[in-house]
Amino acid sequence: MNKLYDIIPNPKITCKYIDEYGKQKRLSKPDYRVLMSNPDIANNITGISNDDSNNMNSVVLKYRELAKKYRMRLHYDEPEDLNLDRNNIGKTQIRKDLAYNRVKNVVRQELSDLGYSEYEIADILISYLYGSNNKNKDLLWICYGNILYENLKKNKKSYIREVQCIDCGKWFEVRLIDTKVCRCQECQKEYRRKCDRERKRMSKFHSALI
Numbered sequence: 657m658n659k660l661y662d663i664i665p666n667p668k669i670t671c672k673y674i675d676e677y678g679k680q681k682r683l684s685k686p687d688y689r690v691l692m693s694n695p696d697i698a699n700n701i702t703g704i705s706n707d708d709s710n711n712m713n714s715v716v717l718k719y720r721e722l723a724k725k726y727r728m729r730l731h732y733d734e735p736e737d738l739n740l741d742r743n744n745i746g747k748t749q750i751r752k753d754l755a756y757n758r759v760k761n762v763v764r765q766e767l768s769d770l771g772y773s774e775y776e777i778a779d780i781l782i783s784y785l786y787g788s789n790n791k792n793k794d795l796l797w798i799c800y801g802n803i804l805y806e807n808l809k810k811n812k813k814s815y816i817r818e819v820q821c822i823d824c825g826k827w828f829e830v831r832l833i834d835t836k837v838c839r840c841q842e843c844q845k846e847y848r849r850k851c852d853r854e855r856k857r858m859s860k861f862h863s864a865l866i
C-alpha cells in the first residue's frame with residue numbers, strides 16, 4: 657500500500673495565472689454551479705440543502721450511505737481474483753479501474769432506482785456536496801464525472817466568447833466580461849512593447865525641445 661504513495665504523483669497545484677497584461681493573479685474560488693445542468697435544482701426539489709437526516713432528499717441519503725459503504729473499497733481494497741504484480745504501475749491502474757467500475761455501476765443503479773434522471777441526481781449531489789463543503793466528493797466524480805464534465809463544457813460556452821486578434825488574425829477565447837480585449841496574448845505583449853518604446857521616444861523628443 658505504501659508503494660502507491662510513491663507511484664502516484666501529488667503535484668502542488670498553484671491557483672495563480674498570468675493575465676493579458678503579464679501580471680500574476682490569484683484564481684477566484686470556482687463556482688460549483690458551472691458543473692450543474694440546472695443550478696436552481698435546490699429550489700425545486702426539497703431536502704437537498706439541510707443536514708437534518710429526517711428531511712433529507714432520498715438521493716442525498718442514499719449517497720451518504722453508499723459513500724460510507726464503498727469508501728474502504730475505493731481506497732484500500734483491490735479485487736482479489738486478479739493475481740497481479742503489486743509493483744507494476746499499469747496493472748495497479750487496471751485493478752483500480754475494475755474496482756471503480758464495479759462501484760460505479762452499483763451506485764448509479766441504486767440512485768437511479770429512486771426515480772430521478774441521472775442529470776437530476778448529479779445536480780442534487782453537487783448542490784448538496786459543494787453547498788455544504790462536504791469533503792466526500794470522490795464517489796460523485798467516479799459515478800457522474802462524465803455528466804459533470806459535459807455540463808462544464810456546456811456552461812463554459814456561455815461565459816466565453818471568441819475574438820479575432822486585430823493584429824495577427826488568430827481566433828482566441830476571452831471571458832464575456834473582458835469586453836476590451838482585441839489582441840491575442842502575444843500581440844498584446846508586442847503592442848505594449850511598441851507603446852513603451854513610442855512613449856520613451858516621445859518623452860526624449862519633448863525634453864530635447866525644452
Ligand SMILES: [Zn+2]
Nearest residue numbers: 821824840843
Ligand atoms: Zn495576435
